[in-house]
Every structure is written in structure tokens, then in C-alpha cells.
Amino acid sequence: MEPVLEQMIRKYPEMEICLPDIGMAVELLHRTYANGGKVLVCGNGGSASDSEHIVGELMKGFMLRRPVNDSVRTRLNEAFPENGNYLADHLQGALPAISLVSQSALATAFINDVEPDMVFAQQVFGYVNEGDAVIGLSTSGNSKNVLHALQVAKAMGAHAIGLTGRSGGLMNGVCDTVIRVPYDSTPDIQERHLPVYHAICMMLEEAFFTS
Template sequence: MKERTEQFCKEFFNLHQDLQPLKETMLQVCETLVKGYRNGGKLLVCGNGGSCADGDHIVGELMKGFLLKRPLNPETQDQLKKSFGDAGALLAEKLQCGLPAISLNAHAALLSAFSNDVDPELIYAQQVMGYAKKGDAVIGISTSGNAANVGYALMAAKTAGAVSVALTGRDGGEIARIADYSLIVPAQETYRIQEYHLIVYHFICAVIESEIFAC
């Protein structure tokens, strides 16, 4: 782990003492996701309601700069400039390196078609079967831990050879028993669980970014 990442982790857990019991698992999740990205993998995320919005939020932090700037590598910048002139120079200046992440709630036509034609509880699992491969990861978010569609998605992930991560609360629910890694935050009420989830996935995104990018 880079020195700056270690310092970030130290400061984070000093500030969030109530998350100390999750520290080892959080770091394991970060390490696993970093390894996946370095090997060409991607991240799939799903949830319902507020957790659906959290999935979109995670994708937003990974697909563009979060705490660090992520300029394109010089070779890509040069290729853009040589191939497309002024437009290429604009792209070279403003585009950033992204970490591949997909929010599984974002495809309205597919979601509505599969819900209508097959089974609405399987809309995430269907996408996992289509997208996921060995080396990828799937994060399923459910405050109760018992969202059936999230649970089915994690089952599909394990079948596809992808790493499965549950982000939940209360007693962890069913998804905590399914997932390879379970992050059960110390809260009972839905809104409090969601507040913890924000802190946890911001930490994960920050650590991944720090480890992957040089700047």
C-alpha cells in the first residue's frame, strides 16, 4: 500500500472509530477491487431506492476523478491531438482516466422489458450474467440485507466467478450470508445505515483511486 494511502486510512479510522470493527474487511475489499482493476476487471453495483442512488454515486466516483486528478497518459493525449487536431487537443486536456463501473439500475429499456417479460426480481441477476466475468466484482447494497433482487445478483456474481460484496446494516440479512465480503454497518434505521454506507464507499473509492493512479 502506498504511503499516502496508509496515511489516509489512518486518518479515516481515527475519525471514524465506530467503523473500527469493519476495518479489516474494508481493507480486504479495497485490496480485492484494486487487484481486479489492475487485471482489467470492472465493478457492477446494484441497490433499491436510496441504495440505488448510492450505486450511481459509486460509479460517479470511479469513472472520473474523485480526490485526485486523473489526466490521460501522454501517449493517449498525443494520439488524440495527432488524430483530431483542435478537437483532439480539447479531449486530451479534459478527459480523465476512468475505472470501469456500471450501475445496474441505469438501463430503463432492459429493466422494464425483463421485468415485464420474465421476472422483476431478477433484473440485476440477468445483467450480472451478461456483464460479469472472473476478475470482476459486484457490490450489492441493501439496508435491510434482504432485498431479493440484490441477493439474486450476488448469487449470479458468484456463479460467474466475480467477487461479491454486500453493503448492508442491521444483522446483515440474507445478502451478508451470500457475499464473499460483508460490510454490515453499525446502525438499525434505514437513513442511518445509508449515512454509514456513504462513508464506507467513499473510503473504498478513495483507496482504490490512491492505489491505482500515480498523481
């Protein structure tokens, strides 16, 4: 077992049941990034906050330093000799990720003009490429706007990953893997989603930024 997962299970022993699906999620996300893809994330309410949190851990240094490589530094210095080193010193390696929950102008326009439950699906349709990944968070597994986003992702050749509660809801029939934390109430589920996505982000960071 990965050390990160061992640490998670020591703190949350009931989460051992989720290990196979966490492993599959890491494998799919690793494949996405290794092939130059990106990750889109969506959810509602507290899960919207989790979507932002996940992107924050992927797009900058989390547990490791992520200095840019010499090639990037050289390009920056060639383009801007006066401050290329400053730019290079203050950039960090990124695992490309976009939260779909914070684009208020697009979201409110689409909700008003088209259909509220298609707002994330529209963003997925606009952003996703084959081989990308979409992470959807829903404590019930039945949030229509998240499900529609995952359905569009699958149809467009992207990986679909769900984080939900004990039953998995309708996500079970849509996603490549569903991480179902063994709880039924929304607060309990959301509390366990955090260590799950922290572990996933740590393992991806170690895979791509350990020299």
C-alpha cells in the same frame, strides 16, 4: 492504517469494527482493476442512489487529478490532429464502473416480461466477466434482486461485495466480504454507507492515479 481510514474513524469511531471487511473490499476491487476488469453496482431506493454515487466517484477524478497519459494523448492527436489536445485535456482517467439501477428500458421490460427480482441478475449475466466485481447495497442484506445479482456474479467467477447493516442478512452466505455497519435502522445504515464507499473510492484512486 491507511490515512483515509484513519480520517473516517475519527469522524465515525463506531465504524472501526468494519475495517477488516473494508480492507478486503479494497483488495478485491484493486485486483479487479489491476487485471483490466470492471465493477457493477446495484441497490434499491436510497441504495440505488448510492450505486450511482459510487460510479460517479470511480469514473472520473474524485480527490485527485487524473490526466490521461502520453500514449492516449498521442493516439488522440494522430486520429484527430485538429482537436486531439482538446480531447486529451478534458478526459480523465477512469476506473470502469456501471450502475445497474438506471437502465430503465431494460429494467422495466425485464420486470414486466420475466421476473422483477431477477432484473439486476440479468444485467450481471450480460455484463460480467470472470475477475470483475459486483457491489450490492442492501440495508437488510436480504433484498432478493441484489442477492440474485451477487449469486450470478459468484457463479460467473466475479468478486461479490456487500454493504449492509449490523446482521448482514443473507448476504453473509453469498459475498466474498460483507461490510456490515453497526446499525439497524435504514437511515442510520445508509448514512454510514456513504463514508465507507467514499473511503474505498479514495483508496482506489490513490492506488491507480498517484504518480
